Amino acid sequence: MKRIITLLMAVILVLGMFAGGAVAETAKSKIVFCVNIQPQLPVEYWQSIADAYMAYNPSVEVEIIGQPSSNVDVFQYEKTLLATGQFPDVMVMQNPADFVPSGALLAFDEGELDYLLDPNIGKIDGVQYVANYKKQVIGVFYNKDIFAANGLEVPQTYQAFLDVCEALKAKEILPVSIGIKDGWPQIMLANMLAGTDLLANDTSWGIQRNADTVKFNNPQLVKAMEKYQYICQNYAGDSLPSITYTQMLEQFFTGKAAMLPMGSWVNAEVAKAEQEFEVGWFPMPGDDNANVLSVFVNEGLSISAMTKYPDVCKDFVKFFFADKALYSDFLKGEQLFSTTKESVPYEMIPLRKYIEEAIAGMQEVEGFESMTGDAAFLPGLKDYYTNKLTQNIAIGNDVATELDNFDKEWDIAKEALN
Amino acid sequence: MKHNKLYDTLFLAPGFLVYIIFMIIPVIMCFLYSFTNWDGISASFRFIGLKNFVNLFQDASFFQALKVTLIIMVLTTLIYNILGIILAALLNDTGKLLGFSRSAIFIPTVLSAVVVAFIWSYVMQTNGGVINAIIEMFGGTKVDFYATPMTTIFMISGIICWNSLGFFVVIYISTLTTIPQEIYEACKVDGAGWFYRFFHITLPLLAPGITINCILSVAGGLKQYDHVKVITGGGPGGATQTVTLFGVEKAFEYNRRGYSSAAIIILFIIIVIFSIVQLAISKKHEVEY
Numbered sequence: 001m002k003r004i005i006t007l008l009m010a011v012i013l014v015l016g017m018f019a020g021g022a023v024a025e026t027a028k029s030k031i032v033f034c035v036n037i038q039p040q041l042p043v044e045y046w047q048s049i050a051d052a053y054m055a056y057n058p059s060v061e062v063e064i065i066g067q068p069s070s071n072v073d074v075f076q077y078e079k080t081l082l083a084t085g086q087f088p089d090v091m092v093m094q095n096p097a098d099f100v101p102s103g104a105l106l107a108f109d110e111g112e113l114d115y116l117l118d119p120n121i122g123k124i125d126g127v128q129y130v131a132n133y134k135k136q137v138i139g140v141f142y143n144k145d146i147f148a149a150n151g152l153e154v155p156q157t158y159q160a161f162l163d164v165c166e167a168l169k170a171k172e173i174l175p176v177s178i179g180i181k182d183g184w185p186q187i188m189l190a191n192m193l194a195g196t197d198l199l200a201n202d203t204s205w206g207i208q209r210n211a212d213t214v215k216f217n218n219p220q221l222v223k224a225m226e227k228y229q230y231i232c233q234n235y236a237g238d239s240l241p242s243i244t245y246t247q248m249l250e251q252f253f254t255g256k257a258a259m260l261p262m263g264s265w266v267n268a269e270v271a272k273a274e275q276e277f278e279v280g281w282f283p284m285p286g287d288d289n290a291n292v293l294s295v296f297v298n299e300g301l302s303i304s305a306m307t308k309y310p311d312v313c314k315d316f317v318k319f320f321f322a323d324k325a326l327y328s329d330f331l332k333g334e335q336l337f338s339t340t341k342e343s344v345p346y347e348m349i350p351l352r353k354y355i356e357e358a359i360a361g362m363q364e365v366e367g368f369e370s371m372t373g374d375a376a377f378l379p380g381l382k383d384y385y386t387n388k389l390t391q392n393i394a395i396g397n398d399v400a401t402e403l404d405n406f407d408k409e410w411d412i413a414k415e416a417l418n
Numbered sequence: 419m420k421h422n423k424l425y426d427t428l429f430l431a432p433g434f435l436v437y438i439i440f441m442i443i444p445v446i447m448c449f450l451y452s453f454t455n456w457d458g459i460s461a462s463f464r465f466i467g468l469k470n471f472v473n474l475f476q477d478a479s480f481f482q483a484l485k486v487t488l489i490i491m492v493l494t495t496l497i498y499n500i501l502g503i504i505l506a507a508l509l510n511d512t513g514k515l516l517g518f519s520r521s522a523i524f525i526p527t528v529l530s531a532v533v534v535a536f537i538w539s540y541v542m543q544t545n546g547g548v549i550n551a552i553i554e555m556f557g558g559t560k561v562d563f564y565a566t567p568m569t570t571i572f573m574i575s576g577i578i579c580w581n582s583l584g585f586f587v588v589i590y591i592s593t594l595t596t597i598p599q600e601i602y603e604a605c606k607v608d609g610a611g612w613f614y615r616f617f618h619i620t621l622p623l624l625a626p627g628i629t630i631n632c633i634l635s636v637a638g639g640l641k642q643y644d645h646v647k648v649i650t651g652g653g654p655g656g657a658t659q660t661v662t663l664f665g666v667e668k669a670f671e672y673n674r675r676g677y678s679s680a681a682i683i684i685l686f687i688i689i690v691i692f693s694i695v696q697l698a699i700s701k702k703h704e705v706e707y
Contacts (some may be wrong), residue, residue: 076671083459098673102460102461181564181650183651238544238562239545241564241570241654242545242547243545380673380674383667387653387667391655395654395655412473413672416457416677
């Protein structure tokens with residue numbers, strides 16, 4: 001009998017502890033924040049945001065999760081979480097168009113993102129699902145010492161760019177560092193050319209494509225992709241398929257290649273100051289001028305439509321931008337451009353300052369495969385563009401045929417949505 | 419000790435449960451999804467009959483992936499078994515370096531496929547790769563292993579075999595040890611040479627090992643994913659993409675889980691057919707003594 005009483009008391013005690021724990025749990029609102037872990041933005045950085053918010057709002061607990069491996073894209077990881085019923089409350093979002101059809105994202109109300117410079121960017125059917133937190137520009141980083149030693153000027157037209165490449169090739173210097181092994185780095189050059197030859201002339205082209213009133217296989221895009229192919233085939237060396245992003249950087253920063261077409265995050269590499277030359281930057285020129293700038297504005301913070309705490313999540317998103325110290329740390333890692341109305345100063349390298357001055361007044365177009373909102377590629381097409389289209393064109397396949405295939409993929413993707 | 423069916427069931431249950439949860443149920447679900455339009459993330463989907471299968475048979479990229487998969491399967495199966503038998507015959511002897519040689523061949527099998535693929539992809543680089551550096555050091559012209567999709571597939575197959583050959587050699591060695599020495603001795607007395615003994619005794623009596631190795635190598639070749647993923651990611655332009663890579667790409671990047679499931683079900687059927695045919699052929703050639 002004594003044993004039974006002791007056992008019952010122990011059970012009651014344990015149950016009481018669990019009950020107490022449950023009360024303590026319910027007192028706090030717990031939200032899960034899925035982040036994009038990168039070398040410049042390690043999990044510690046994201047944890048500092050969570051810690052700061054929990055200090056600011058002690059009634060909330062923020063748990064940080066991130067993609068399990070560096071070779072898993074955060075948006076693919078988020079799809080897995082959604083499919084398995086573990087969709088986070090707040091998350092870094094790169095491809096909202098992939099998630100919106102399933103009703104997974106919470107809409108921001110009109111005026112809620114007024115602290116952003118352009119709260120309307122990337123709206124889907126007039127609704128905003130992402131608080132865009134950074135802008136990155138694409139351009140050509142170049143070795144100023146090589147240019148100076150060979151008497152070369154920054155090109156202002158596409159023909160002048162080819163002349164520079166030809167002059168470098170004649171001196172047995174690799175003109176452009178490009179590789180297609182990783183799948184994505186080559187799209188920077190392709191995007192810039194699609195920007196100068198297509199999007200700059202028709203800023204609503206992406207929306208028209210999604211309405212199926214235009215095709216990928218059109219004279220402007222064929223021209224842009226033929227330029228891209230010409231550069232890849234003639235000025236990017238003989239081992240395009242085996243070159244990774246890391247090797248592209250290595251070729252450029254060790255002085256083996258004179259130019260690197262890439263996003264402004266390369267400033268973070270320049271900031272390390274390990275190169276023995278001065279780095280310059282220019283936008284990829286079009287036929288007549290160098291006045292078109294391709295930008296990425298496709299990443300920000302989104303909230304799950306299934307969250308139990310929508311108000312807390314919205315407050316957390318606002319906090320991310322409002323805490324200037326944290327936001328400037330975020331921008332500083334990759335020397336990014338802020339998206340808030342209020343400027344966010346941080347320690348910039350001279351090249352980053354130069355780029356900011358140089359791009360003033362330029363016509364901005366979105367990175368071709370990363371267009372946002374109603375212009376965004378249908379699910380899967382971004383991957384097709386990076387892993388199939390631009391790779392096949394780079395290795396010499398017929399441009400018009402490849403763009404035809406891209407149109408067929410669009411038909412399939414559209415059908416899959418219905 | 420009395421045989422108790424209840425104990426049998428109890429001891430079997432945990433393993434069987436794990437097998438059901440992680441193998442049987444996913445296969446059944448994959449089969450069901452292959453008849454749906456599920457995007458992998460929405461809460462709902464609808465059954466669309468055989469549409470995914472019809473679309474697959476009209477999809478050139480699926481056939482390209484199937485072609486690559488079959489090439490890798492054939493190449494790896496040939497290398498595993500031809501080289502495996504030769505090495506097993508050489509290592510099934512006595513000698514000073516036998517232990518070292520056996521270990522050297524087996525060690526790569528304990529290494530992670532991802533690590534092996536990563537290292538070899540750098541070793542085989544056109545510019546800066548160790549192999550080309552050595553070739554150039556001796557005055558040769560560097561080889562571009564990534565020059566065409568076919569050379570890349572050959573390279574990948576070679577790397578896969580380097581990684582797993584030891585496993586197949588071990589199976590052949592263990593089969594060789596079951597062959598009675600008396601048969602060899604009787605054959606020697608009759609004046610038969612090494613080649614005669616190999617083709618008329620060793621090879622026929624190795625049939626059980628060949629059967630299991632062929633089934634494993636064919637199934638492994640058809641399921642190939644990790645090496646290709648690391649070395650080329652299926653590129654350039656999907657030219658080295660296998661069916662498993664195709665399935666993962668369609669499921670997680672294209673939001674077409676139903677379509678992806680259909681591709682994997684076709685691969686599953688191909689593996690089952692190959693295995694049944696192999697078993698039937700191999701059983702015919704197995705010799706009893």
